[in-house]
Amino acid sequence: MPTLDKAPGGGDGLEQSGSRAAYTHTGDEDRTVRRPWSARRVPAALVALVLLGALGMLLYDVAAVRAGRPAMAWRTWLAHQLATRHLDSPWVLGAAAAAVLAGIWLLVLAVTPGLREVLPMRRTAPGVRAVLDRSAAALVLRDRAMEVAGVQSVRMTVGRRRARARALAHFRELDEVRGDLDTALGDGLEQLGLAHGLHLIVDVRRPKKR
Template sequence: MALAVLLLAALGPLLYDVVAVRAERPAAAWRTELADQLANRTLDDPWVLAVAAALLLLGIALVVAALTPGLRGVLPMRRADTRVRPGVERNAAAQVVRDRAMEVAGVLSVRVRVGRSRVRVSARAHFRDLDEVRTDLDSAMHHAVEELDLAHRPALTIQVSRPAS
């Protein structure tokens, strides 16, 4: 966002001047001076080389910024203080939900996937009725997601099945 505002501030006057020239008004003095300078300087001029090096570094910085992953693996938590931005990693959130699911009686194994907007729980039940396990697991999973205290409550998808025998 900051880069977009910076580019708008830098390129806005240029765009305005181009539109003014197209509307048959005279070009701005700074633009005619810049055009004269660019026409008179050679490629081995120190100023041209310095500007080219600066633009090269800016381009490399933009490519690096585009390729960095950012914070997609971190789920934002509710903020008690505006100066602190708490978050929990998706793997840690999945582990918390998985631990709570394994505490439910009758659950043999659990697979949890935590996304940005959805928590998917796949459980295998072994000795209790599937409906009872699903009811208990649903209650435990809603409580586990509440414990995470996420800023945006994710949707919860729960599947309970028997292991293949």
Template sequence: MNDDDPTRRLPTLDKSGSATAGPSDAERPPREEREESGVGGRARRFWAARRVPAALVALVVLGAAGLLLYDVAAVRADRPAMAWRKRLAEELATRHLDDVWVLAGAAVAVALGLWLLLLALTPGLRAVLPMRRSTPDVRSGLDRAAAALVLRDRAMEVPGVQSVRVAVGRRKAKARAVSHFRELDEVRGDLDTALGDGLRQLGLARRLALSVRVRRSAKR
């Protein structure tokens, strides 16, 4: 075992005072697996509350149901039905299934249904990146804009970098830098090292891929 390995666990002392060696490298899971799952379990994406779509659907259903119940109660009380219900019943009875308006209404209904199913089956909150879990009862996330700001500050510390733009996605971080001195290959290598260390220190559950591009600043 390499004595310089920073991940090696040091021996611990039990109550009797004897030294107990930590788990060997063969007993520990791979580093990538430990980073994705964390000590407290696998870190999954955060689910959005979907308050706005849920409120809109609830209002539409409530309004339609209330209006229909009112019209049915009025008919039961020997009052004439509303004009819109008579017109709707007439249109449904006379129009054929291959009519343009019938097909358009069906397409809209299918699209709305698929949209609602997509909202129900996907987590949402794409702007929040899950972080490694250290305890089972605690979940944490990092905003993508905040992660990009941290990486941008790390990139600006590299000598030769004049300006840089960093975009952090769910699976990849992209850095576009402008250098005003030093060789571009040297700047790119230092940026790879600095941003790679920055990504590891963010503590994200999933290791993001890194893309770095460096160009020379325009001469004035």
């Protein structure tokens, strides 16, 4: 339901300072469509480079020792540390904590799709998957909102579950402006063709007096 804020003193409708409403988008939805999975190229490349470097150095050192050469200083130092340090040593505990955090990070990357900046769109053809960038969706909706009479400026934000418009109206009744914004933005959401409906929140206020 709309909520209205009145400036002190009542009187003419132009003294109204705010009008806000929220409703749930009720367009057609396709619950079978999910957000695409990110390729995770940067984490995969980092893990591969670290493992490649470590295993390469270890393999080279083992081959050198087999050939009669002394082991590298880092492997001698590491073997000494493992043999002399206790399990409650701060260095051991710190290394274990770092390994646990890295493992948790990799598990989170493995079980989450990523690509939080895109919204899946409804399928219009078999085998075709389309997504829309959230910033692009916000720009389209902002342009629709600026076409409403009485709107001076609009700040539009689009999340994964809701779209929010914060508008400033310099003339017309705020309820009328908000009603037109509800209609314009609701139609705009329909035309975006998103697979999952978004909660739309519209907040209209007067500009601050200078």
